[in-house]
């Protein structure tokens with residue numbers, strides 16, 4: 001059985017309302033750190049609300065298969081949704097006077113839907129909108145991956161074309177909800193005049209709050225429960241990640257020696273251990289990297305959005321940090337830096353846009369690397 005879910009109906013209602021309103025037309029972008037509940041909120045709460053309001057919801061997680069091109073994943077999600085609706089599309093086609101069209105014909109049409117070839121996403125989505133007479137909401141989870149490949153970036157522009165067409169008075173509307181685990185990366189999709197979703201709203205998802213903590217505390221079946229205050233302190237320290245909190249609670253349930261007076265402090269100590277282990281595990285991985293890769297990653301963590309991999313001042317920083325890691329001279333030039341960046345990307349430690357902007361994949365990693373430098 002999967003773990004129980006704390007529902008956030010009011011938040012979901014608000015996001016759905018905003019999305020479906022006129023103001024949601026340019027797109028709604030939601031950012032929250034890793035493992036803090038984005039996908040859960042979308043799937044458990046937002047999608048049901050949107051569907052209850054009559055929207056056709058198409059969901060795609062660009063992290064579901066990292067070996068696949070994000071552009072393909074988007075096109076596939078749309079094709080799969082069209083397949084589910086082939087009955088409605090067939091009825092609509094026949095109503096439009098195409099009496100000879102068959103379900104096999106519709107299926108063949110659906111297979112042709114893609115990016116840059118066959119049938120465009122805009123055309124396919126327009127037909128879906130007309131056939132179902134419903135607003136289409138496409139939800140792209142981990143949308144920052146769309147701009148890591150050219151096909152993904154083209155998919156975004158194809159969606160923009162669909163949006164502009166479907167939001168015309170002849171159709172029933174299109175909305176895009178995109179999530180991402182890093183605000184800086186996500187903002188690359190909505191800023192800059194050549195971005196497909198310019199002017200979309202981008203907001204930070206509020207973390208799970210006291211109501212969630214009270215609920216989690218209620219679920220806990222150990223003999224002594226930590227106080228809500230202690231749980232709040234723990235949850236904040238854990239970066240609002242339910243998994244770390246639950247792990248600390250699981251550990252607490254096996255501490256049979258604890259008295260009521262000690263329970264909060266023991267619980268917080270258990271949580272600290274969990275966080276320290278996570279950090280240590282990551283730092284071990286960093287220490288096992290070739291020196292230049294560890295250096296580039298550290299400099300990226302320190303410089304953040306200003307990271308400019310080949311600039312003289314960045315190279316000075318590499319030299320300084322690399323010198324503290326290794327006694328022997330390490331060759332630092334454009335090609336060795338490029339190689340290190342590519343290796344870090346292949347190890348999924350670093351994210352790279354198709355235009356060559358780099359960032360640390362997991363913002364928690366950046367925090368740990370900076371702590372380590374102090």
Ligand SMILES: Nc1ncnc2c1ncn2[C@@H]1O[C@H](COP(=O)(O)OP(=O)(O)OP(=O)(O)O)[C@@H](O)[C@H]1O
Nearest residue numbers: 004005006034035036037038039040041181242243
């Ligand atoms: N509302 C909730 N109630 C109970 N557990 C939750 C809730 N939200 C998140 N969690 C738990 O936290 C973990 C992370 O949740 P989720 O996958 O939704 O986060 P995410 O932000 O989408 O993560 P990722 O960055 O990996 O995509 C999961 O184990 C999930 O069960």
Ligand SMILES: [Mg+2]
Nearest residue numbers: 038039040141
């Ligand atoms: Mg997710």
